[in-house]
Amino acid sequence: MKITPTIRKKVHSLQQRKGKxxxxxxxxxxxxxPIALSLEAFPNVEYKAVGNHEVDKEVIVLLEKMQEDDLLILTDISPSAKVAETIEVAVIAKLDVLMFDHHLSAIELNNYDWAEVAVMANQRxxxxxxxxxxxLMKIGVLSHLSMQSLEQFVENVRSWDTWDWKREGNVEPQRLNNLFYLIGFSAYLELVRHMIKQKRFVFTKEFELLLKIEEKRIYHYLRERNRYAQEIKVDGKHVAVVICEQYHSEVGHFIAETRDYLDYVVLINLTKGTLSFRSKDDKLPVVDIAKRFGGGGHPHAAGCAITDENIQQYVKPALNTLNLIA
Ligand SMILES: [Mn+2]
Structure with a gap:
């Protein structure tokens, strides 16, 4: 994102509590x-974390709520082409929006001044x-934090989200994610905000114990989900489908690794009404399948909402586990 004098001025006035x-x-x-970072950078923040299929609806709600002094920040998500056009109209009409995303499926939004979509940065x-x-660092609003801790934190998240941790054999990023799932949104925000003010980004003994227990539980969950995964044929492709309400990235990865012959894996979250598609780097890019159902994501990790069409294709076969239970 190019830091223009307009952006600088806006950030300064937001720091003076002028606007939200x-x-x-x-x-x-x-x-x-990123929400933890916003809470550190700005005094008046209202945040919401949503699934990919809720982005459009939420953006529209926020644009209607916003006043000229406010700023809308989008991170790790992107609106559809249609809602991106709605944002552009609002920006021309004097509302301020900034978006930061790394999903290849959003790359065309780079045509807008308010969007930065980069799959790679600094050769990584x-x-x-x-x-x-x-x-935020370039604009100088995080200078009250410990730079060493902040860098460690950001690198852990980056490594986790891009699977570099797996390639580099670093387990710290995975442990941060485990802790996030374990303690939930608000406790995670609180913990991170505390830790990026310490000299280094390290967990306390209590959190270490929690993590140890959780790691054991995950170990069993992955094996159990793999056992319940049903293999089906979809459009000539070899697919595994399984109900999975947590740790879907890990479960997808585990099944894809264990059953090397699969083209892709589908994780079904019935609580959230979503499908997650996963495939190994050398296999079919699953983002095209997710897009067909109105979803999006990365080439080998994508998602969409459950629809009438994909319920027949993917969800029904996954429920057919009686042969395993018997
Ligand atoms: Mn991400």
Missing amino acids: VYHLSHNDLDGLS FACGTSLYADF
Whole structure:
């Protein structure tokens, strides 16, 4: 994001409590982490973390609520082409919006001045948090934090979200994500805001114990989900489908690794009404399938809402686990 005098002026007036920051972000680790940074950078922040299919609706609500002094920040998510056009109209009519995303499916939004979509930055995979942190640091609103701790934190999130941790054999990012799931949104925000003010980004003994227990539980959950995964054929592709209400990235990865012959894996979250598609780097890009159902994401990690069409294709076969239980 190019830091223009207009952006500088806006940030300065927001820091003087003139106007409000509305921060809409993704509801995962890479979505919550930018919110923690906003809460440190600005005195008046209203935030919401949502799933990909809720972005359009929420953006419209916020644009209607916003006043000229306010700023809308989007991180790790992007609106549809249609709602992006609605944002552009609002921006021309004097509302301020900034968006930071790293999903390839949003790359065309770079045509708008208010959007920065980068899959890579500084010769590495980028994430929503790293792009937003770079912006906030450049503009100088995080100088009260410990730079060493902040960098460690952002790198953990980046490494987690891009799977670099797996390639580099670093377990710290995974542990941060485990803790996030364990303690929930608000406790995570509180913890992160505390930790980025410490000299280094390290967990207390209590959190270490919690993590140890959770790691054991995840170990069993992955194996259990793999056991329940049903293999089906969809359009000639070999697919595994399974109901999965938590740790869907890990479950998807685990099943794809264990059953190397699969083209892709579908994780079904019935509570949230979503499908997550996962495939290994050398396999079919699943983002095209997600897009067909109105979703989006990365080439090998994508998602969409459950619809009448995909319920027949993916959800029904996953419920057919009686043969396993018997
Ligand atoms: Mn992300």
